[in-house]
Amino acid sequence: MEVGLVLSLALAGMLLGVVEGLKPGPLLTMVIRETLSGGLRAGVWTAAAPIFSDGPLVILSFFAAAWIATNPSVLLVITVAGALFLAKMGLDCYGLEPPAPGVIGPGIPKDSFLRGVLTNLLNPNVYVFWFLIGGPLMASVVEEEVLAPIAYAVSFLITLMLTKVGVAYAIHRASGGLSVTAYKRLLAGCGTVMLGFSLFYALEAYHLITQR
Numbered sequence: 001m002e003v004g005l006v007l008s009l010a011l012a013g014m015l016l017g018v019v020e021g022l023k024p025g026p027l028l029t030m031v032i033r034e035t036l037s038g039g040l041r042a043g044v045w046t047a048a049a050p051i052f053s054d055g056p057l058v059i060l061s062f063f064a065a066a067w068i069a070t071n072p073s074v075l076l077v078i079t080v081a082g083a084l085f086l087a088k089m090g091l092d093c094y095g096l097e098p099p100a101p102g103v104i105g106p107g108i109p110k111d112s113f114l115r116g117v118l119t120n121l122l123n124p125n126v127y128v129f130w131f132l133i134g135g136p137l138m139a140s141v142v143e144e145e146v147l148a149p150i151a152y153a154v155s156f157l158i159t160l161m162l163t164k165v166g167v168a169y170a171i172h173r174a175s176g177g178l179s180v181t182a183y184k185r186l187l188a189g190c191g192t193v194m195l196g197f198s199l200f201y202a203l204e205a206y207h208l209i210t211q212r
Contacts, residue, residue, distance in 0.1 A: 013155035021163025043168030049116030061135030093191025
């Protein structure tokens with residue numbers, strides 16, 4: 001077994017997971033949104049979404065990296081759906097109420113998790129990353145050491161999730177002394193950011209259409 005290769009790929013996955021976990025994007029905004037509106041458990045469940053949404057993409061990207069590159073129609077559909085979904089989530093932020101102290105409904109974590117999964121699945125950048133970067137990288141080392149791509153994918157996903165959980169915890173702790181007005185302003189800020197991402201996705205879809 002090529003221990004050095006496995007460890008180097010695992011380290012690369014961890015470092016990239018931290019970067020992706022902290023990088024501003026729709027999922028990080030959703031983590032903040034759900035933490036503010038549903039509490040820490042809701043934020044943690046949202047942060048766990050990549051484990052379940054990216055997992056199948058890792059496997060698919062390993063075998064279909066070349067295919068996605070020659071089928072921009074797939075990215076177009078995902079991009080349009082993502083723009084519509086983020087627009088709805090962004091608009092919803094303006095009417096959300098902060099959770100009552102110590103009270104979190106039993107349905108919130110489940111709903112937050114589903115929203116996190118949808119946010120990730122409808123993010124075209126996730127597909128670009130795995131199909132055009134992650135997949136080819138894993139395929140390039142699999143013949144040399146079969147465990148290396150597994151180490152890369154697992155370390156990346158776990159680190160990504162833990163980093164976003166850390167963000168949710170920090171937001172939860174910081175929100176302890178916020179007034180209702182401050183809560184609503186922060187949620188409105190999240191909504192504005194989500195609408196910005198929605199507009200960005202719409203522009204990306206337009207570019208994909210004009211390039212066909």
